[in-house]
Amino acid sequence: MQPLFLHPRDIDLSAPHLFWAAPPDAALTDSLAAQGQLTPALVLETDGRPILAAGSRRAAALREIKGRTLCALALPEADPDAPALAPDGGPLPLPLRLGLIYLASNLGRAVTDAMAVAAGRYFAPLAGLDGFLALAGPQLFAPDDRRGRLLARWLALPPALDALLASGHVPLGAGERLAALAPDDLDAFLPLLGAVRWSRGSLSAALAFLTEAARLAGETPAATLARSGLLDLPGRGLSPNDLTAGLLAGLRRLRYPAVTTLEARFTALSRELSRGSRVKIRPSQGFESDCATFEVTVKNRQELSKAAADLAAMAAAPALPRLLAVAQEDVSEEPGDKT
Amino acid sequence: MSAPLWDITALAVDAAVAETPMAARARTALPEAAVTVLAPGDALPQAPNGGRALHVKAHPGRFLRPCPATRHYRCCGYQIIHIGENCPMDCSYCILRAYFRDRTLTAFANTEAMFAELGRVFGRDPSRLFRVGTGQFADALALEPITGHTRELLGFLAGHPNVVLELKSKTADLTWMEADPDPKTVLPSWSLNAPVIVAAQERDTASLEARLSAARACVQAGFRVCLHFDPICWFEGWEREYAATVDMIFNYLAPDDIAYISLGSFRCLPELPGRLIAEGRELPRYMLGEFTIGPDGKTRLLRPLRVRQLRFMARRLAGHGFSRGLYCCMESDEVWRAALGQAPRELGGLAAHLLACAHNPGGTRPCS
Ligand code: SF4
Numbered sequence: 001m002q003p004l005f006l007h008p009r010d011i012d013l014s015a016p017h018l019f020w021a022a023p024p025d026a027a028l029t030d031s032l033a034a035q036g037q038l039t040p041a042l043v044l045e046t047d048g049r050p051i052l053a054a055g056s057r058r059a060a061a062l063r064e065i066k067g068r069t070l071c072a073l074a075l076p077e078a079d080p081d082a083p084a085l086a087p088d089g090g091p092l093p094l095p096l097r098l099g100l101i102y103l104a105s106n107l108g109r110a111v112t113d114a115m116a117v118a119a120g121r122y123f124a125p126l127a128g129l130d131g132f133l134a135l136a137g138p139q140l141f142a143p144d145d146r147r148g149r150l151l152a153r154w155l156a157l158p159p160a161l162d163a164l165l166a167s168g169h170v171p172l173g174a175g176e177r178l179a180a181l182a183p184d185d186l187d188a189f190l191p192l193l194g195a196v197r198w199s200r201g202s203l204s205a206a207l208a209f210l211t212e213a214a215r216l217a218g219e220t221p222a223a224t225l226a227r228s229g230l231l232d233l234p235g236r237g238l239s240p241n242d243l244t245a246g247l248l249a250g251l252r253r254l255r256y257p258a259v260t261t262l263e264a265r266f267t268a269l270s271r272e273l274s275r276g277s278r279v280k281i282r283p284s285q286g287f288e289s290d291c292a293t294f295e296v297t298v299k300n301r302q303e304l305s306k307a308a309a310d311l312a313a314m315a316a317a318p319a320l321p322r323l324l325a326v327a328q329e330d331v332s333e334e335p336g337d338k339t
Numbered sequence: 340m341s342a343p344l345w346d347i348t349a350l351a352v353d354a355a356v357a358e359t360p361m362a363a364r365a366r367t368a369l370p371e372a373a374v375t376v377l378a379p380g381d382a383l384p385q386a387p388n389g390g391r392a393l394h395v396k397a398h399p400g401r402f403l404r405p406c407p408a409t410r411h412y413r414c415c416g417y418q419i420i421h422i423g424e425n426c427p428m429d430c431s432y433c434i435l436r437a438y439f440r441d442r443t444l445t446a447f448a449n450t451e452a453m454f455a456e457l458g459r460v461f462g463r464d465p466s467r468l469f470r471v472g473t474g475q476f477a478d479a480l481a482l483e484p485i486t487g488h489t490r491e492l493l494g495f496l497a498g499h500p501n502v503v504l505e506l507k508s509k510t511a512d513l514t515w516m517e518a519d520p521d522p523k524t525v526l527p528s529w530s531l532n533a534p535v536i537v538a539a540q541e542r543d544t545a546s547l548e549a550r551l552s553a554a555r556a557c558v559q560a561g562f563r564v565c566l567h568f569d570p571i572c573w574f575e576g577w578e579r580e581y582a583a584t585v586d587m588i589f590n591y592l593a594p595d596d597i598a599y600i601s602l603g604s605f606r607c608l609p610e611l612p613g614r615l616i617a618e619g620r621e622l623p624r625y626m627l628g629e630f631t632i633g634p635d636g637k638t639r640l641l642r643p644l645r646v647r648q649l650r651f652m653a654r655r656l657a658g659h660g661f662s663r664g665l666y667c668c669m670e671s672d673e674v675w676r677a678a679l680g681q682a683p684r685e686l687g688g689l690a691a692h693l694l695a696c697a698h699n700p701g702g703t704r705p706c707s
Binding site: 331 | 575624627629631632633634639641642643644647671673677
């Protein structure tokens with residue numbers, strides 16, 4: 001193979017098969033300036049025109065250094081000795097070959113979820129989902145890596161969501177739940193998706209609350225969300241943790257209005273009752289019976305005496321009978337009532 | 340050729356019970372079914388044409404069992420005679436979904452062993468009263484036209500007047516009447532539900548009208564009947580729907596025709612919704628209620644909502660003149676008091692109360 005020396009500005013660095021291309025950092029530019037190009041890039045020549053197959057960061061860095069050319073090796077148009085990869089046993093179409101060369105040249109790099117999705121966005125339209133996983137899967141994932149399945153589900157989502165995956169707001173595992181939303185509902189939820197860093201569990205819970213609340217109300221999740229007031233929450237300057245907790249609590253309230261009403265009443269009464277003491281009060285399991293558990297931890301006689309006095313005061317407090325009978329009050333709303 | 344009864348296209352009979360009257364009745368009732376006699380260890384044959392198999396076999400264990408209650412909720416003291424397993428109908432809320440993964444139906448043909456056990460229990464003290472039912476793991480009457488199980492049982496119970504047999508079903512089958520039992524010893528009973536639940540969630544069951552017509556036929560033959568609102572489901576418009584069913588009852592029956600009516604809010608094992616989804620079904624809306632896990636580990640509607648359901652039903656029934664013999668199935672004293680105004684203790688205990696209702700229509704003790 002003869003090396004070619006190409007002007008980096010003559011090379012197309014935005015070709016879609018360079019799906020992991022990233023701008024060069026200063027270290028690479030400095031190294032190229034000082035040491036020269038130590039590793040050649042790879043090109044495929046078609047119709048006498050070289051197409052960059054690997055080395056986009058080097059090419060981009062060399063563009064910044066006056067008078068430098070890109071050293072590249074030209075790969076043969078089709079390797080007669082290579083095993084047949086195309087499903088029909090024939091030569092691979094050029095775009096697939098370019099993509100696979102690019103992947104192979106990146107072998108050894110840790111593949112993040114966002115990188116795997118970027119590869120999927122390139123390959124899947126060319127080879128189908130199964131074809132993509134068969135061709136590129138072994139280069140992307142270890143054999144025991146379950147991300148292939150998750151990736152396939154993510155690719156059903158609009159590409160606009162990939163940025164939220166790359167920024168760490170949404171995990172790959174949430175793809176299936178998100179893909180189950182209708183496009184309008186997904187659009188409506190988008191502002192909340194980008195507002196916090198969701199774990200798979202918290203996003204799954206949030207979407208379950210929302211879709212079930214909507215189904216009970218006989219409306220779309222978008223409509224439920226619009227009337228919930230939750231879309232305003234990200235603009236209130238809450239800390240990330242408080243915002244996540246607030247969104248989850250708000251969605252849970254939509255789904256379980258009676259349960260959360262009961263919980264709130266119990267919490268308010270138990271606070272009133274235990275104010276100034278270290279006694280913790282818990283309701284019966286599922287509010288099934290008219291009883292509560294009072295719990296206090298003591299380290300010495302004095303603390304025990306204080307707890308005993310606190311408990312005696314609670315026994316006489318008017319809030320106690322209300323707390324014990326909290327589940328006797330009606331909390332029902334008609335299913336489907338708007339909250 | 341008419342469609343096979345309950346889609347049964349295979350009849351598999353264990354060799355040990357191949358000569359029993361039940362096996363013979365099943366052969367006669369299923370003339371088109373592929374019949375196989377199974378030696379010990381033989382596998383069940385595949386039912387032809389995508390149908391299901393009926394396996395007639397011997398039950399090796401005890402036949403009489405207490406109703407599966409828990410200490411957390413008030414139990415009605417019912418005892419169940421184990422006659423077979425699985426049901427040809429398909430209710431989305433059915434607990435059998437958790438127990439049986441395939442469609443095979445089982446009927447126990449070793450009735451001699453069953454009668455020997457029952458005779459020992461029921462005959463020990465003829466003054467002791469029993470309230471029993473059949474089919475802990477099956478509908479009591481679904482297979483009756485095929486197996487004649489209940490007719491055999493009624494023949495045996497004729498010698499045990501201290502036993503009242505409740506026959507709980509969602510079919511309109513009355514073939515058991517051919518046994519000509521004493522009407523005082525049988526309580527035919529039907530599960531009822533809201534019309535939309537019957538239509539959408541109780542596949543292959545008899546319609547409400549058919550169930551209530553069958554109940555009226557029983558009353559005309561001198562029987563009193565029982566009704567069960569279980570599960571009462573929570574969904575948009577439930578009050579209107581359950582009111583319609585309650586009102587419908589009294590187009591067919593008078594309050595005195597009914598020995599007792601039970602009320603039970605929907606409850607299930609927590610894994611039931613997942614099972615339905617795994618079967619490719621959409622989760623019914625009533626399974627999306629506001630549930631909590633009760634102390635018995637079952638998913639139940641939040642207590643104030645259950646109370647609202649039960650109270651509504653009690654008031655509607657009372658409006659038609661029925662409050663005698665009304666009880667809550669598997670509920671706590673708190674719920675009893677809130678819904679019905681009294682706890683089982685004030686009735687002398689639920690089991691004793693229902694026993695009195697079952698055996699003594701007039702009652703030395705008022706039923707409520
Ligand atoms: S009729 Fe009864 S036993 Fe049969 S599926 Fe319905 S609930 Fe289950």
